[in-house]
Amino acid sequence: MGAPEEGPARHYLLARADFQSLFDALAREGYTTLGPTVRDAAIVYAEIRNVEDLPIGWTDRQGPGTYRIERRKDDALFGYNVGPHSWKGYLYPSRERLWAAHRSPSGFTVEPPEAAPPRYAFLGVRACELQAIAIQDRVFDGPYADPAYRARRASSLRIAVQCGQAGPTCFCASMGTGPRVGPDHDLALTELLGPGSHRFLVQVGSPRGAAIADRLPLRPATEEDLRARDALVDQATSSMGRSLRTDDVHDLLLGNPGLHRWEEVARRCLACTNCTLACPTCFCSTTEEVPDLSGDRVERWRRWDSCFTLAFTQLGKGSVRRSPTSRYRQWLTHKLASWQDQFGSSGCVGCGRCITWCPVGIDLTEEVAALREESSAKTAVSGGER
Amino acid sequence: MTNGEKPVIRLTSATHPFLEGFDAEFLAAASEGAEALELPPEAMVFHSGERARHLYLMLEGKVALEIEAPDHPRITIQTIGPREVLGWSWLVPPYTWPVDARVLKPTRVIALDAGVLERHLEAHPDVGYRFLRRLIPVIAKRLDEARIQLVDIHGT
Amino acid sequence: MGPESVAASPTSDAVPGLPEYAPRPFLLQDRRQETSDTVTLTLVPADGGTVPSFRPGQFNMVYAFGVGEVAISISGDPTRDGPLVHTIRAVGKVSTALTRLRPGDVVGIRGPYGQGWPIDAAEGKDVVVVAGGLGLAPLRPVLYELIGHRSRYGRVEIVFGARSPADLLYYSEVQEWRRRTDLRLQVTVDSADRSWYGDVGVVTQRLPDTRFDASRAVAFVCGPEIMMRFVAQALEARGLAEDAVWLSMERNMKCAIAQCGHCQYGPLFICREGPVLSYRRLKPLLAWKEL
Numbered sequence: 001m002g003a004p005e006e007g008p009a010r011h012y013l014l015a016r017a018d019f020q021s022l023f024d025a026l027a028r029e030g031y032t033t034l035g036p037t038v039r040d041a042a043i044v045y046a047e048i049r050n051v052e053d054l055p056i057g058w059t060d061r062q063g064p065g066t067y068r069i070e071r072r073k074d075d076a077l078f079g080y081n082v083g084p085h086s087w088k089g090y091l092y093p094s095r096e097r098l099w100a101a102h103r104s105p106s107g108f109t110v111e112p113p114e115a116a117p118p119r120y121a122f123l124g125v126r127a128c129e130l131q132a133i134a135i136q137d138r139v140f141d142g143p144y145a146d147p148a149y150r151a152r153r154a155s156s157l158r159i160a161v162q163c164g165q166a167g168p169t170c171f172c173a174s175m176g177t178g179p180r181v182g183p184d185h186d187l188a189l190t191e192l193l194g195p196g197s198h199r200f201l202v203q204v205g206s207p208r209g210a211a212i213a214d215r216l217p218l219r220p221a222t223e224e225d226l227r228a229r230d231a232l233v234d235q236a237t238s239s240m241g242r243s244l245r246t247d248d249v250h251d252l253l254l255g256n257p258g259l260h261r262w263e264e265v266a267r268r269c270l271a272c273t274n275c276t277l278a279c280p281t282c283f284c285s286t287t288e289e290v291p292d293l294s295g296d297r298v299e300r301w302r303r304w305d306s307c308f309t310l311a312f313t314q315l316g317k318g319s320v321r322r323s324p325t326s327r328y329r330q331w332l333t334h335k336l337a338s339w340q341d342q343f344g345s346s347g348c349v350g351c352g353r354c355i356t357w358c359p360v361g362i363d364l365t366e367e368v369a370a371l372r373e374e375s376s377a378k379t380a381v382s383g384g385e386r
Numbered sequence: 387m388t389n390g391e392k393p394v395i396r397l398t399s400a401t402h403p404f405l406e407g408f409d410a411e412f413l414a415a416a417s418e419g420a421e422a423l424e425l426p427p428e429a430m431v432f433h434s435g436e437r438a439r440h441l442y443l444m445l446e447g448k449v450a451l452e453i454e455a456p457d458h459p460r461i462t463i464q465t466i467g468p469r470e471v472l473g474w475s476w477l478v479p480p481y482t483w484p485v486d487a488r489v490l491k492p493t494r495v496i497a498l499d500a501g502v503l504e505r506h507l508e509a510h511p512d513v514g515y516r517f518l519r520r521l522i523p524v525i526a527k528r529l530d531e532a533r534i535q536l537v538d539i540h541g542t
Numbered sequence: 543m544g545p546e547s548v549a550a551s552p553t554s555d556a557v558p559g560l561p562e563y564a565p566r567p568f569l570l571q572d573r574r575q576e577t578s579d580t581v582t583l584t585l586v587p588a589d590g591g592t593v594p595s596f597r598p599g600q601f602n603m604v605y606a607f608g609v610g611e612v613a614i615s616i617s618g619d620p621t622r623d624g625p626l627v628h629t630i631r632a633v634g635k636v637s638t639a640l641t642r643l644r645p646g647d648v649v650g651i652r653g654p655y656g657q658g659w660p661i662d663a664a665e666g667k668d669v670v671v672v673a674g675g676l677g678l679a680p681l682r683p684v685l686y687e688l689i690g691h692r693s694r695y696g697r698v699e700i701v702f703g704a705r706s707p708a709d710l711l712y713y714s715e716v717q718e719w720r721r722r723t724d725l726r727l728q729v730t731v732d733s734a735d736r737s738w739y740g741d742v743g744v745v746t747q748r749l750p751d752t753r754f755d756a757s758r759a760v761a762f763v764c765g766p767e768i769m770m771r772f773v774a775q776a777l778e779a780r781g782l783a784e785d786a787v788w789l790s791m792e793r794n795m796k797c798a799i800a801q802c803g804h805c806q807y808g809p810l811f812i813c814r815e816g817p818v819l820s821y822r823r824l825k826p827l828l829a830w831k832e833l
């Protein structure tokens with residue numbers, strides 16, 4: 001972050017009482033606002049229109065395989081961490097029509113694509129989620145960039161929210177993706193909630209963010225507001241529930257396909273695919289042919305797939321990854337190691353969703369630690385024999 | 387095979403790759419009772435079930451190893467060509483050929499007498515060791531090939 | 543990264559929809575039965591346009607209307623402009639539908655995709671081509687190239703193996719190549735009945751017979767993965783360097799543009815970094831089980 005952005009000059013304050021003005025400004029600028037809301041006993045992302053739609057006074061309690069929401073003692077708007085949803089559901093929908101075609105005299109004709117994408121405003125993007133979006137940007141970029149993804153991405157606005165607390169399954173500090181919101185956003189909010197005062201520090205990150213900020217009743221922030229924000233970052237850092245050592249993880253995972261721990265974790269894994277669906281960076285998909293009843297018109301649909309399924313690696317005689325061991329190993333080695341070779345960064349941002357939403361509570365940070373331990377025990381033994 | 391005059395063979399280490407590096411004494415011994423055969427297509431080198439009495443050094447041509455079972459059409463499991471060797475069943479109980487060997491293309495082959503070989507190798511264990519060191523890789527290669535065949539790599 | 547760089551990288555003027563996924567209709571001109579389950583299709587663009595050029599070893603995504611889309615290597619002649627040629631074995635839903643098409647029918651094509659055989663690196667060198675079964679399909683363009691520009695290459699040794707004589711592809715063409723004196727082609731089958739007078743045995747058994755100068759030779763290998771593993775080991779034992787041996791890998795593929803994740807092989811996307819890859823890169827990965 002450059003020095004000019006850090007000074008109070010580009011920081012403003014928005015009073016809690018004026019928060020609705022943000023929704024109104026977004027609507028006036030033509031955005032569909034998506035943000036956190038309570039639904040079915042979870043804080044999920046959905047279309048929201050008013051400040052009352054936010055999870056006011058709610059928080060989440062998370063642990064391996066457990067999630068529930070509870071009342072907070074205060075009326076914070078963003079007093080939770082992350083839920084089962086992620087923004088990938090909007091930028092890269094779980095089901096999407098790729099193209100359609102109908103029979104024609106010349107065989108078949110591919111129909112032109114549908115209308116322009118919606119303009120989304122994502123309200124409440126956490127530091128780790130900003131990085132998750134950046135990671136998926138790299139997946140759908142390149143010579144065959146996905147134009148639909150890129151169009152949605154280009155037209156969407158990211159309004160980040162600074163975490164003031166970390167959850168028990170969070171480890172963004174280990175992954176270098178948080179808890180401080182990075183510079184890559186359109187607007188960033190920090191909820192400053194004290195006795196008798198409830199306000200938001202607003203930081204402008206892009207011209208489009210500025211266009212929204214211009215419509216808000218803002219006043220300048222002070223050094224003290226910035227210090228309050230930094231204190232929240234520190235608080236989040238120190239409450240980080242988990243950690244993962246990353247310096248050796250690439251070679252550790254790719255150099256040890258035969259460790260016993262892979263078998264052990266696979267005995268617990270149900271191959272239910274929850275972790276891959278909840279993960280904000282997992283991008284694997286399959287394609288389906290959907291003919292209509294007459295058989296004269298077809299649609300090709302892409303939908304999320306998971307490396308945990310047997311069919312994922314099907315070849316003529318059967319699947320390549322038949323054992324759950326090989327599938328868990330594929331997921332973890334890809335996420336934490338081969339992703340680095342493919343896209344220049346880890347595929348994990350440390351959001352903890354895969355830990356929370358795993359029905360049997362498999363925890364990748366624990367698995368990496370156990371793999372490391374087994375691997376170094378092995379090295380120690382063979383070293384001793386020499 | 388006739389009991390009449392056999393052409394006299396003098397094996398050298400250049401006769402066949404299998405013989406490379408063996409000493410003159412062994413080559414002289416192995417020459418004893420060795421026969422150079424010229425076999426036309428369809429000739430049988432040996433039949434399954436027959437007592438195995440030779441080690442064959444292929445010089446030219448092609449020999450098919452075939453298996454026939456009552457409920458199965460005769461199939462060729464392997465063909466043997468120049469520079470290859472054939473026949474170690476004289477070392478393995480019950481000392482009979484497990485398959486048929488049928489000539490596919492005009493073939494020149496040297497048949498070494500297994501009895502002569504055995505006597506020499508028993509008497510000279512160091513040469514015997516060298517001989518087995520030469521033979522085992524051939525057997526191992528055949529075993530590898532059989533394994534590859536077994537997994538049916540081209541299967542649909 | 544500046545605040546704008548990522549937001550700016552997606553082009554806002556991009557056409558919504560996914561043109562890369564949309565196939566181009568091709569008309570089936572000719573269909574030739576190769577074996578009981580394999581056919582060779584000759585295709586021309588239905589719009590009358592030109593067939594995109596390709597490099598030997600590349601593949602297309604071939605689409606059967608109402609059924610689905612599969613990855614198929616290009617098996618035609620890269621040295622001349624001509625129709626698109628694919629050889630397809632019926633193994634499942636889509637491939638069976640494709641083998642049942644009749645002249646006049648239309649299929650969808652997108653591609654070509656992937657890295658082909660490094661033919662340029664073979665110039666001036668001996669070339670060893672080892673194909674197993676359907677593996678001859680992606681190697682046939684290599685043979686056309688070697689024969690079409692014969693003087694560019696050293697010795698050419700070809701070993702072609704199949705399960706049985708009835709499974710041999712491109713039979714009459716293979717007989718023609720066998721008669722050539724400027725290359726050597728050995729054909730072997732895993733087993734045969736008495737009507738077969740050729741070699742019987744797995745392809746690795748024919749390798750000791752091939753003649754090449756290991757210090758200046760390249761080998762192109764395609765066939766079932768186990769076969770390629772054995773062949774690569776045998777070639778290495780013959781003195782070929784790991785980066786002189788090239789294999790064409792196969793994995794499940796849905797998109798062919800490194801986005802669906804299916805064809806991942808360790809750090810590699812087979813559709814993008816492959817399907818043709820050097821044994822130097824593959825060797826450590828081939829040692830993993832169920833990768």
Ligand SMILES: Cc1cc2nc3c(=O)[nH]c(=O)nc-3n(C[C@H](O)[C@H](O)[C@H](O)COP(=O)(O)OP(=O)(O)OC[C@H]3O[C@@H](n4cnc5c(N)ncnc54)[C@H](O)[C@@H]3O)c2cc1C
Pocket residue numbers: 314315316317601610611612613614615616629630631632633634635636637638676679680791792793794795817
């Ligand atoms: C780079 C590449 C080149 C290929 N070249 C050829 C070729 O030239 N000729 C040819 O006949 N076949 C080729 N194949 C294999 C061909 O793609 C499969 O046979 C085909 O996908 C089977 O689909 P299906 O719907 O008929 O079978 P199903 O069994 O119904 O397929 C079910 C699923 O498994 C996948 N699948 C099944 N077998 C394979 C396979 N062997 N490889 C990849 N995915 C598979 C299918 O795509 C589908 O997702 C190639 C594969 C790849 C990856």
Ligand code: SF4
Pocket residue numbers: 275278279280281282335347348349350351352353354355
């Ligand atoms: S792997 Fe788990 S912790 Fe990492 S980004 Fe995905 S869901 Fe979050």
Ligand code: SF4
Pocket residue numbers: 268269270271272273274275276308354357358359360361362
């Ligand atoms: S969520 Fe847990 S049980 Fe389900 S596939 Fe992932 S690791 Fe396995």
